[in-house]
Amino acid sequence: MKKTGDSAAQRAFAPTLILLVVSLLINYVDRGNLALAAPLLKLEWGTNASQLGILLSCFFWTYTALQFVMGHFxxxxxxxxxxxxxxxxxxxxxxxxxxxxxxxxxxxxRLLLGVGESVMFPASSKILAQHLPEHARGFANGLMNASMRWGSAIGTFGGGLLMARYGWRSAFIAIGVVSLLWLPAWSRWKAREVRTATHVSAATPGFAAILRKRAFWGAASGHFCANYLVYFLMSWLPYYLVHERNLSMAAMSVAAGALWVVDSLSSVATGTITDMSIRRGASPTTARKWAMAVGFTLAAVSLVGCAFAGEHTYLAYLIACAVGSGAANAGTFAFAQTLAGPHAAGKWVGLQNGIANMAGVTGPALSGFLVDWTGHFAAAFAVAAVITLGGAFAWCFGVSRLQQVDFR
Structure with a gap:
């Protein structure tokens, strides 16, 4: 049963959690906007799928490279x-x-955007690991994961409509300016910084100690597979719906936005259910691994269905994929926060997210080349399905027990 002190501390932390959720929502609006603008860039600049794949991938060049050091900072x-x-x-x-x-x-x-956004997950995971107990991290991380989807949904729906009416340039400028209002709110309501006497405890492990742990490589591999799925959908879903399913920009915005809403609801529900299971006596290992196994498997099967779906069935497979994706991604950072502990969460998440975001470096470009080569999306969906299924094996068998790693 939760202690009264725990409940009071979690209520006091709520404004910070809300601001983190909002910041991650904005983060995903900003990184996903270029995918929405892709059909317009094709018309304005004559870009082909391979060039668009490079533009969609280049964000991850700086974003991924800086993950390996951002946790240290x-x-x-x-x-x-x-x-x-x-x-x-x-x-x-x-x-x-x-x-x-x-x-x-x-x-x-896009490279500069990657520099700024590289701080998000090491910093937020550090904050959650410092201020929340294990039985509250599932909901918090599920909510954070949902905010990524809300960012994609709001960006797809709102950004798509803005671009359709005012053009892509005006949409980017307006979204960026409005986002700056978050900074004074963060200055006012951020949680108190938890520090040791020298900022970095003598007990905090170095990068080499983390890299020697099997649990780290299991989590990093599973995270890579999760990211491949998410970045495939984020980068190419608008283009797929417009060019292969012949939807208008407005119809695409509604359909893609709805899928991200489904994904987000699945994520919050999964995080809540796993927390409830842990409070009722289930081990974190059992509760969180089952969610991963079911989510990744459902998403993989749905992707295979999308590869061969007809005009009347592809949307049902995409909805099922969204449910699986939300469940699979709800615990990605909850695993890392528990395995690393509060002192090492920054470094661990930075390293894990850096390896995982290699999927962003390779995935969107690979999908673009496959689409150009084959003329349709079936091969790209099939590759994404195989990698997604690998995520279930990585989380379930690569990580043995979900508990703080002993770095001694």
Whole structure:
């Protein structure tokens, strides 16, 4: 049973959690906007699928590279400060994207966006690990995961309609400027920074100690597979719906946005159910692994269905895929926060997310080449299905017990 002190601390932490959810929502609006603009870029600049794949992937070049060091900065300089700095950088990058005059300028802004957004998960995971007990992390991480989907849904629906009416440049500038209102709210309601006397405890493990742990590689592999699925859908779902299923920009925005809503509801429900199971006596290992196994398997089977679906069945498979994706991703960072513990969460999540985001570097570009090569999306869906199924095996068998790793 939860202690009264735990409940009071969680209520006090609620404003910070809400701000983290909002920041992640904005994060995913900003990183997903280019996929919405892809059909318009094709008309304005004559870009082909391979060029679009490069633009969609280049964000991950800086984003992924900086994951390997950002966790160290978060542990040393403080999660709250790094969150504010990263948010400022990525919001300005979004504004400047609206002024891009060609491929090279747009490429540079996507690289800058990756720099700013690289702070998000190491910092947020550090904050959650410091302030929440195990039985509350499922809901918090499920809500955080849902906010990614809300960002994709709001960005797809709202951003798509804005671009359809006012053009992609105006949409980028407006979204970036409005996002900056988050910074004064963070300054007012962020949680107190938890620090040791020297910012980094002597007991905090180094990168080498983390990399030697089997649990880390199991979590990183599972996270890679989860990210491949998410980035495949985020990068290519709008293009797929417009060019292969012949939806208009407005209809695509509604359909894709609805799928992200389904994904988000599945994520919150899964996190809540796993927390309830743990409070009622189930081990974190059992509760969270079952959710991973069911979610990844459902998503993989649905992707195979999408590869061969007809005009009247593809949407049902996409909905099932969204349910599976939400369940599979609800515990990704909850695993990391528990395995690393509060002192090492920044470094662990930075390393894990860096490896996982190799999926963003390779996945969107690979899918673009497959679409150009075959002329349709069946092969891209099939590859995504195989990798997604691998995620279930990685989480269930790569990680033995879900408990804090002994680094001694």
């Amino acid at each position: 978060v542990d040393r300089w403080g999660a709250n400060r790094m969150m504010a700095l990263g948010f400022l950088v990525w919001s300005l990058a979004t504004v400047l994207t609206g002024a891009a005059m060609g491929f090279a300028t747009l490429l540079a802004m």
